[in-house]
Amino acid sequence: MSSSLHPMLNVAIRAARAAGAIINRAALDVEAVRISQKQVNDFVTEVDHASEEAVIDTLLTAYPGHGIHAEESGRTRGSAGSDHVWIIDPLDGTTNFIHGFPVYCVSIALAVKGRVEQAVVYDPTRNDLFTATRGRGAFLNERRIRVSKRTRLPEALVSTGFPFRKGDDFPTYLKMMGDVMQRTAGLRRPGAAALDLAYVAAGFTDGFFETGLKPWDVAAGSLLVTEAGGLMGNFTGETGDLLEQGECLAANPRVYAQLVQVLRKYSRFDSTPRTPGERREPISLKKTDESHDAA
Template sequence: MSQAIHPMLNIAVKAARNAGAIINRASLDVDLLKVTAKSTNDFVTEVDHAAEAAIIDTILTAYPGHGILAEESGRQRGARHSDYVWIIDPLDGTTNFIHGLPVYCISIALEYRGKIEQAVVYDPTRNDLFMASKGRGAFLNDKRLRVSKRTRLSDSLIGTGFPFRKGDNFQRYLKMFEAVAPHCAGLRRPGSAALDLCYVAAGWYDGFFETGLNPWDIAAGSLMITEAGGLIGNFTGEADFLHQREVVAGTPKVYGQLVQLLSPFTRVIKEDEPAAPPAPAPAATPERKPVRLRKKDVQPEGDEEAD
């Protein structure tokens, strides 16, 4: 970076590198890892827990009064009511990691009074460090990031993520896929939403969309996007996306075109999670709607990408 790194960003970088060292060591013997299924196709390993503990220890040593929101431990550590909250995904792309596919990362963001102010996404397999500070730009290692100059969706490469958990509405996603795919140059699904967002910031993708994501999947990447000159929001183009479980991002023009295509699908997660189990179905009629999943069958938590 061409200017002094903010002290809090510096701590995030240190925490990410500490976690990266743990993950890289474990990647040498993936077959020996203890893997637990949080739910169908949603995995956690002892490496997730060790990396998360290393990140939190590093942060709380420097800032003991700060709050923590972490994927595996939730809010168990840190101050409960601080204006500063660190949002942490210790290993985004766990399923890739378990299979030895080198597409995964560590994501750390600092939220101050509801706004993301610092962000680090570290890819330990490539030693790629994405960093952003609010108002100071986004960087990959020492290179300033800018979103691509593409303005037409038809020329654009778009990242996404497929549903994978029990209870996800795959048919609904296929309709989204069908809405976007014919209008762009290609769709990609590597398996780590945090990296996907950084790829938009770097100009490698021109846009990205996904449903079912949690704050730790997208907090850091969202600042990378805006600091690189891109836009990010929910499917109707509003800035309220962090806790909405839907996100779309891209270059300014591509973002607008994606919102047009995706707005009919907004709030699909909430629609697919009814408040109560369905009543016994009456006798079938031609107009009968498909039976909806009960809330207990839908996994509201869990890392995107098994991740």
């Protein structure tokens, strides 16, 4: 741990690495991992639970008065009334993990009075550690990172998430992805939203968009992106409450503005007047407690 880092960030890093060690051990024999299904195409494993326990135990040992908001255990641990709440996804990209596809991560954020102040996204397969403290910048393995410098959407590489649950508005997703694909250099679907946001922060991709996301999907990534000089909000470009909107757009500032022009008509927050015959195609969000990228 670094003495120059905020002490709460150091604890989060220790928690993320403890979870990563559990994940890496399980990855050596992934076929032996017990898997259950929360709903169609939405899986949880014993590794999710074990890594979440490791994260929570590490955090509450250091800060027993803090609150917890975790994907698998919800708010059952920690202090319910605390201003300090740790938002945790112990294994973002579970479907990737159970197939041996090495794109998944641990995501930990600390929100103080509703605002994210500390962030860690840890990729155990690459030993990549993304960190941020509000006002101090974003880092990858202790090296300062910035969003990309690309200014034109046709040159941009953009990541997204696909719908995978029964009842998701797949036809509208196809239209939205078609609009983006025709205007960019490429569209990718890695399958772990927290890592997608970290990659925007590092400039590996130029933008990211998805709907149906939960606070644990975006909490850490939102601070990484903004501390790296990027913008994050909904499809109309408004920042608002990033943790609760469910609709996420992140990019460097120039690409962000251009993606808003493409995606605005799909936003459930868009109140822009329409010309006669112009269609607005909002994407419906499923009202579940699960992450859209829990897969």
